[in-house]
Amino acid sequence: MTPQAIKVACSNCNLRELCMPMGLSDGDLGKLDELVTLRRRIKRGSALFSNGDKFSALYAIRVGFFKTCVTTEGGRDQVTGFQMAGEIMGLDGIVGDRHTCDAVALEDAEVCVMPYDRIEDLSRDVPALQTHVHRIMSREIVRHHGVMLLLGSMRAEERLAAFLLNLVQRLQARGFSSSELVLRMTREEIGSYLGLKLETVSRTFSKFAEEGIVEVKQRHVRILSSDALRAIVNTPSWA
Amino acid sequence: MTPQAIKVACSNCNLRELCMPMGLSDGDLGKLDELVTLRRRIKRGSALFSNGDKFSALYAIRVGFFKTCVTTEGGRDQVTGFQMAGEIMGLDGIVGDRHTCDAVALEDAEVCVMPYDRIEDLSRDVPALQTHVHRIMSREIVRHHGVMLLLGSMRAEERLAAFLLNLVQRLQARGFSSSELVLRMTREEIGSYLGLKLETVSRTFSKFAEEGIVEVKQRHVRILSSDALRAIVNTPSWA
């Protein structure tokens, strides 16, 4: 077995605690290796899949950072999420056999391709995988509830604070610093995700910086007081 | 077989085109009847399940109308959706084995209880059911993308127009009028869902009425021009 082949296997992947294999026994984990038939590289700025594309597989991010966004005929545009290593993309395509959003790489990336029909077959044989697939989809639904809370009831500062806390929390789970991060997206993309204009995002960053909560130099952000951020999120303006 | 027993069966349910049995063959449909072990009545104002409750089943609405909402420690509150006959509730509970939102009946209701472990077992035997469960979850994810678009990029009029169109479209699929409807929720609940205050919802209704787009008498709404509503949604204010 070549080193190359070893690297493909889920059982040896350093993301196995976060990604598809999460919670599977060693025995089941071996079967999962049949699932990932292919890896695909996506250059920064290009799409892994786009609205209207035929749905055929789910994708696990190995390296890189993505945004997903929906667009309407009317030209309305909305970033629906940012995805990082170990996270699963493509669930939107199951219901109508076509993707309904775009998945765009914000930096050079690599994904594991998991053909959907194989997932269905394999999860009939491996109950733990079946459960896990359900969990992944349920987690996405619960995540959306959080986003609705954010978009529906928070003000600009609260939204940005929640956004930063969410990002560092996910980065920390991947072994990165919980106080320092490099944003992979523009102010406009952050704004779209948070339901704000880019100027408002920029101003809010500046405000946080003035208050000594964060240091911001372009896309480099250092969080000086995550407690302050948490207080902003947990203490609604009307309280 | 008593008439009572006949009514329980999915195979005889008048919602089978919309609900869990959708797209299943007659043979598979018979197996589905094992799934629904119990029906449960919920009085108006009380909860089918609440945040923190142990997750054990998914629920299909037979009659009635629900809202789902999430609440934070900080006292923030957000309606995440309104559900009507034939729709599935409880998917949020899968990931953490506990429900993360409340499902409250907005009128006297009745649901079919589908124990989750049976769903998992049965969908291993019935591939069509497995696919269908995945589709239901995927549909929920795609629906959330639409809500994000609404909350993230629309103004009050656009949100309310989109809300009304969505409601009548779902009601029409259930055989109701596509121009007349009775709102089962308060202005405050509509506002929470749309990220607006109740006064803004009320004012926007009045504005639509002045413009001759709808007739509004309390919770009775008659849509006079769904084209006008569509135009409001499809033509962003900045266009």
Added chain:
DNA sequence: CGACCGTTTGATAGTGCTCAATTCAAGTGG
């Protein structure tokens, strides 16, 4: 019939948006 909850409507204030100018970082080509 009366009390109460939900709704409507008005006046005012605040938050975030729009338009616009400037700064900054990183390439690109002479």
Added chain:
DNA sequence: CCACTTGAATTGAGCACTATCAAACGGTCG
């Protein structure tokens, strides 16, 4: 190597939209 171009980020001023506070109205159900 530096002037130039380009895209992103910052900052300012004025305004539009929605929230807030407050009062009056109406329907529903004990």
